[in-house]
Amino acid sequence: MSLFTFFNRKGSAPAARERLQILLAHERVNIGGQSDLVTLLREEILAVVAKHVAIDPEKVTVTMERGDNVSTLEVDIEIPLHAEKKAA
Amino acid sequence: MAKVIVVTSGKGGVGKTTSTAALGAALAQRGEKTVVIDFDVGLRNLDLVMGAERRVVYDLVNVIQGDAKLPQALIRDKRVETLFLLPASQTRDKDALTSEGVEIVMETLKRHFDWIICDSPAGIERGATLAMRHADAAVIVTNPEVSSVRDSDRIIGLLDSKTLKAENGERMEKHLLLTRYDPVRAARGDMLKVDDVLEILSIPLLGIIPESMEVLRASNLGTPVTLADKTSAPAMAYEQAARRLAGEIIPVTIPGERRSILAKMFGRRAA
Numbered sequence: 001m002s003l004f005t006f007f008n009r010k011g012s013a014p015a016a017r018e019r020l021q022i023l024l025a026h027e028r029v030n031i032g033g034q035s036d037l038v039t040l041l042r043e044e045i046l047a048v049v050a051k052h053v054a055i056d057p058e059k060v061t062v063t064m065e066r067g068d069n070v071s072t073l074e075v076d077i078e079i080p081l082h083a084e085k086k087a088a
Numbered sequence: 089m090a091k092v093i094v095v096t097s098g099k100g101g102v103g104k105t106t107s108t109a110a111l112g113a114a115l116a117q118r119g120e121k122t123v124v125i126d127f128d129v130g131l132r133n134l135d136l137v138m139g140a141e142r143r144v145v146y147d148l149v150n151v152i153q154g155d156a157k158l159p160q161a162l163i164r165d166k167r168v169e170t171l172f173l174l175p176a177s178q179t180r181d182k183d184a185l186t187s188e189g190v191e192i193v194m195e196t197l198k199r200h201f202d203w204i205i206c207d208s209p210a211g212i213e214r215g216a217t218l219a220m221r222h223a224d225a226a227v228i229v230t231n232p233e234v235s236s237v238r239d240s241d242r243i244i245g246l247l248d249s250k251t252l253k254a255e256n257g258e259r260m261e262k263h264l265l266l267t268r269y270d271p272v273r274a275a276r277g278d279m280l281k282v283d284d285v286l287e288i289l290s291i292p293l294l295g296i297i298p299e300s301m302e303v304l305r306a307s308n309l310g311t312p313v314t315l316a317d318k319t320s321a322p323a324m325a326y327e328q329a330a331r332r333l334a335g336e337i338i339p340v341t342i343p344g345e346r347r348s349i350l351a352k353m354f355g356r357r358a359a
């Protein structure tokens with residue numbers, strides 16, 4: 001046992017419990033073809049942007065972090081200066 | 089040149105996912121670009137063991153079906169920058185994995201990574217055969233226990249027949265990783281001996297991982313055991329196994345014994 005584990009006698013179970021609670025809260029919504037809010041927003045944001053510019057899928061970076069009280073969604077889309085506006 | 093490794097066993101719950109994460113992290117820590125892929129569609133767990141479960145955006149099935157580009161689905165590890173995860177889909181079923189789709193993904197990954205480690209699902213169905221299909225080498229995870237050894241033997245048969253290597257008449261490199269080895273039960277004589285398992289399966293030994301609380305702790309925390317307490321017995325055993333996988337020659341010490349064995353090549357007898 002290392003010093004680190006010696007001073008961490010509380011054990012790792014509480015961390016496991018917390019991780020599972022957050023994960024399952026998000027996953028349960030996903031069952032039945034539905035998406036959790038972060039995924040839904042991601043899809044809709046990309047769709048809205050795609051309506052106006054031809055997005056190069058290589059130039060899109062999406063990161064998500066599902067949290068307990070807050071989740072974050074980061075959509076990074078490179079839009080060329082002279083992007084062809086799509087005909088509506 | 090990329091090397092594709094499948095971590096497989098046939099039997100469930102023997103330590104494939106734990107081993108994929110531990111070996112992947114150990115290889116990446118050598119500075120080699122490594123990706124671990126979860127092939128367990130519908131029951132993914134590698135994301136949890138790697139501690140990336142909250143960061144999954146896209147998965148292998150999304151890439152195969154063209155919903156996302158491969159780079160968008162890769163999750164970079166927060167601790168080791170040369171380590172990446174390609175998660176399995178949780179909501180689809182196994183049929184979403186197509187042979188052509190997997191091939192395209194593997195060919196692309198091979199151009200960008202040094203190591204591609206495929207975590208196989210249990211069983212011998214589609215997910216398991218696709219995970220091994222493109223492998224250059226196999227890590228066969230086995231517990232010192234009769235049903236696990238039997239299932240490993242079955243998997244060795246599949247590796248020698250159902251893989252691209254086998255179909256091209258090439259030899260699949262196979263390594264035995266003996267996990268959940270309990271020195272106390274071994275001393276009492278209630279566990280299959282290392283030599284017995286080696287003799288029965290006739291493949292070279294990659295390492296022996298002791299049964300340890302550290303493995304449970306690490307998975308609770310979402311840390312591959314080789315990134316957790318590095319001085320723990322399982323971390324050191326996995327780290328050495330990773331070095332052997334990379335070609336180093338290091339004798340294997342048997343937990344609880346002073347004896348060590350130099351991994352030797354065994355000629356596998358025809359069944």
Ligand SMILES: Nc1ncnc2c1ncn2[C@@H]1O[C@H](COP(=O)(O)OP(=O)(O)OP(=O)(O)O)[C@@H](O)[C@H]1O
Pocket residue numbers: 097099100101102103104105106107128133208209210267268269297298299300301303304307322
């Ligand atoms: N060396 C070890 N010491 C103690 N516990 C271990 C060890 N290796 C694995 N385990 C535990 O055994 C369980 C199964 O491990 P793991 O999920 O890695 O197996 P698996 O082969 O991937 O299972 P599946 O076939 O379901 O995918 C887990 O709870 C894991 O923490």
Ligand SMILES: [Mg+2]
Pocket residue numbers: 104105106128133207208209
């Ligand atoms: Mg598993």
